[in-house]
Amino acid sequence: MTIKPYDLLIFDWDGTLMDSTVRIVSCLREGMRQAGLPLRDDGQLRHIIGLGLEEAVDFLYPDVVDPGLKRKMMEVYRHQFLYADTTPAALFEGVTAMLDTLENEGYLLAVATGKTRSGLNSVWRELGMERRFHTSRCADETTSKPDPHMLREILSDLDVSPQRALMIGDTQFDIEMAHNAGVAAVAVAQGAHSPDQLLQKAPLVILERVTYLLSWLRLQTRQAMPL
Numbered sequence: 001m002t003i004k005p006y007d008l009l010i011f012d013w014d015g016t017l018m019d020s021t022v023r024i025v026s027c028l029r030e031g032m033r034q035a036g037l038p039l040r041d042d043g044q045l046r047h048i049i050g051l052g053l054e055e056a057v058d059f060l061y062p063d064v065v066d067p068g069l070k071r072k073m074m075e076v077y078r079h080q081f082l083y084a085d086t087t088p089a090a091l092f093e094g095v096t097a098m099l100d101t102l103e104n105e106g107y108l109l110a111v112a113t114g115k116t117r118s119g120l121n122s123v124w125r126e127l128g129m130e131r132r133f134h135t136s137r138c139a140d141e142t143t144s145k146p147d148p149h150m151l152r153e154i155l156s157d158l159d160v161s162p163q164r165a166l167m168i169g170d171t172q173f174d175i176e177m178a179h180n181a182g183v184a185a186v187a188v189a190q191g192a193h194s195p196d197q198l199l200q201k202a203p204l205v206i207l208e209r210v211t212y213l214l215s216w217l218r219l220q221t222r223q224a225m226p227l
Helices: 021-035 042-047 053-060 067-084 095-104 117-127 149-158 172-181 195-199 210-224
Strands: 008-011 108-113 135-138 165-169 184-188
Touching (some): 067 117, 108 149, 172 184
Parallel strands (some): 165 184
């Protein structure tokens, strides 16, 4: 009898399934420019990927008290990402095949993302993924990572206990959110945060690519099988 170690796999989106980090940084930079805010370097911008947009802007500009400037930056960012910016962003190689295999092997699939619902739906329509995932949560629908509420809502939607779920993400915020929810976490090193940053939050493992998740899960399954 095959015993899977988890029933539910919850993926972050940007930097985990989609190679969109460079595009996000480009859009953030244009938002800063048009809002007249001081520019931040790439390392600072990559660090806040995964947060909700409002939380990310507050993190970057804790001393800016004019809400109009922050609002302008967010408006420009949304427009750039959805309509104007031409920086390439696509699924990482092998992601579609990996999701097919995971679904065929009986896993429930979900997404927990710092994107807005309109942003995620737009990407899903473009990729034909509207029916790929069993449920999802976006930052404008609930509290932002690393608060665990987003994961708790997903678990409730699918009636899965924290012990039977696994979070997969590319940032410290993903791993910290999982820990806060009592959910195991795997990190991937292809996205916004470096392996050294990810290691600080003690994930179960750091995978070089998200598609290596398949072999890792199969190893956990073999180790869980009775002798």
